[in-house]
Amino acid sequence: MARRVHVFDTTLRDGEQVPGCQLNTEEKIEIALALEDLGVDIIEAGFPISSPGDFNSVVEVTKVLKNPVVCALSRAVEKDIDCAAEALKHARVSRIHTGIGSSDIHIKNKLRSTREKVIEQGVSAVKYAKKRVDQVEFFCEDAGRADLEFLARMVEAMIAAGADVINIPDTTGYSLPWKFGEMIKYLYENVPNIDKAIISAHCHNDLGLATANAISGLYNGAGQVECTINGIGERAGNTSLEEVVMTIKSHPSLGLETGINTKKLVPVSKLVSRLMRMPVQPNKAIVGKNAFAHSSGIHQDGVIKHRENYEIINPEEVGAEDSSIVLTARSGRAALSYRLEMLGYKLSKDELEIAYKQFLDMADRKKQIEDDDLKELMRESMFIK
Numbered sequence: 001m002a003r004r005v006h007v008f009d010t011t012l013r014d015g016e017q018v019p020g021c022q023l024n025t026e027e028k029i030e031i032a033l034a035l036e037d038l039g040v041d042i043i044e045a046g047f048p049i050s051s052p053g054d055f056n057s058v059v060e061v062t063k064v065l066k067n068p069v070v071c072a073l074s075r076a077v078e079k080d081i082d083c084a085a086e087a088l089k090h091a092r093v094s095r096i097h098t099g100i101g102s103s104d105i106h107i108k109n110k111l112r113s114t115r116e117k118v119i120e121q122g123v124s125a126v127k128y129a130k131k132r133v134d135q136v137e138f139f140c141e142d143a144g145r146a147d148l149e150f151l152a153r154m155v156e157a158m159i160a161a162g163a164d165v166i167n168i169p170d171t172t173g174y175s176l177p178w179k180f181g182e183m184i185k186y187l188y189e190n191v192p193n194i195d196k197a198i199i200s201a202h203c204h205n206d207l208g209l210a211t212a213n214a215i216s217g218l219y220n221g222a223g224q225v226e227c228t229i230n231g232i233g234e235r236a237g238n239t240s241l242e243e244v245v246m247t248i249k250s251h252p253s254l255g256l257e258t259g260i261n262t263k264k265l266v267p268v269s270k271l272v273s274r275l276m277r278m279p280v281q282p283n284k285a286i287v288g289k290n291a292f293a294h295s296s297g298i299h300q301d302g303v304i305k306h307r308e309n310y311e312i313i314n315p316e317e318v319g320a321e322d323s324s325i326v327l328t329a330r331s332g333r334a335a336l337s338y339r340l341e342m343l344g345y346k347l348s349k350d351e352l353e354i355a356y357k358q359f360l361d362m363a364d365r366k367k368q369i370e371d372d373d374l375k376e377l378m379r380e381s382m383f384i385k
């Protein structure tokens with residue numbers, strides 16, 4: 001039986017850290033409701049101490065959500081935790097996400113502290129938060145560059161202090177897929193109380209490996225994955241929710257499953273893109289405009305004969321419009337004839353040959369040929385009435 005993975009969406013917190021993409025409370029509520037409808041298990045609604053606006057957004061989001069756990073970020077300091085707990089007071093199930101640096105780079109150069117002191121500060125934060133909300137998640141910031149033996153000690157101490165979830169973030173997107181997987185495996189093998197908490201994979205995309213790293217973490221035992229819609233987030237972004245969910249669905253051999261209603265993926269992607277004023281790149285996996293578009297002659301011929309020749313996902317499964325056959329100067333006769341037939345023109349072999357030459361001539365001039373161009377081509381053709 002497949003293992004059910006918890007999907008933790010941080011579009012409204014890590015995703016919203018993208019410059020120029022800040023959301024107001026109404027927009028955050030709209031996205032939170034769409035995420036609930038999508039079936040995410042946990043929604044990280046914001047970082048309440050960061051601004052009065054963000055505090056208010058977290059409060060309002062908790063009021064409208066019925067199912068997901070609502071989470072708020074805090075540093076490992078009491079005033080942040082108090083503020084997050086206050087913002088979460090209407091949540092059906094509340095979670096504080098607190099934490100501190102775990103790599104020596106962060107401990108020395110950012111926190112100007114020591115390994116022992118950060119463990120002490122983390123333990124106090126977990127114990128303090130545990131008294132104020134239903135669940136506590138602890139993040140070991142920059143775990144991707146941390147010393148493994150120290151990371152294991154930190155994780156053990158936070159679980160002993162009462163953390164329900166331990167987040168292992170590759171904060172700087174430095175990890176390699178097998179290394180990230182090995183790190184999770186190492187923790188399972190070396191932290192004596194690991195069975196008392198859920199381990200979470202939180203990956204960034206600085207090397208374009210966020211989804212691969214997250215999948216590797218899940219494959220090696222992580223029970224929660226942290227991601228954002230369209231992969232938005234700091235710098236090169238976070239693990240993309242739609243990629244991780246569809247990788248799990250497309251590969252039953254992983255032995256994993258999520259509770260996501262995949263038919264809602266494209267509509268939610270469009271909503272987030274619109275409200276954050278952040279266009280989705282056309283070649284973005286799953287939700288990009290070209291994710292199901294075929295333009296070269298060989299591929300078009302293959303898709304027309306049998307969709308699965310060139311498609312591993314049925315567009316319907318992710319709520320996308322049907323696959324499209326884009327007509328360009330790289331298209332072949334099969335695609336032209338297919339589109340003409342859809343428009344009601346049935347051509348003989350010889351007529352198609354002539355129409356194809358005229359089509360190529362037009363396509364070299366126009367880059368992409370639309371249905372109206374084809375109709376014009378048919379009207380102007382000497383052979384077709």
Ligand code: KIV
Pocket residue numbers: 014139141142167169170171172202204
């Ligand atoms: O990337 C990161 O380390 C984070 C933490 C705050 C969880 O976003």
Ligand code: ZN
Pocket residue numbers: 014169171202204238
């Ligand atoms: Zn992050």
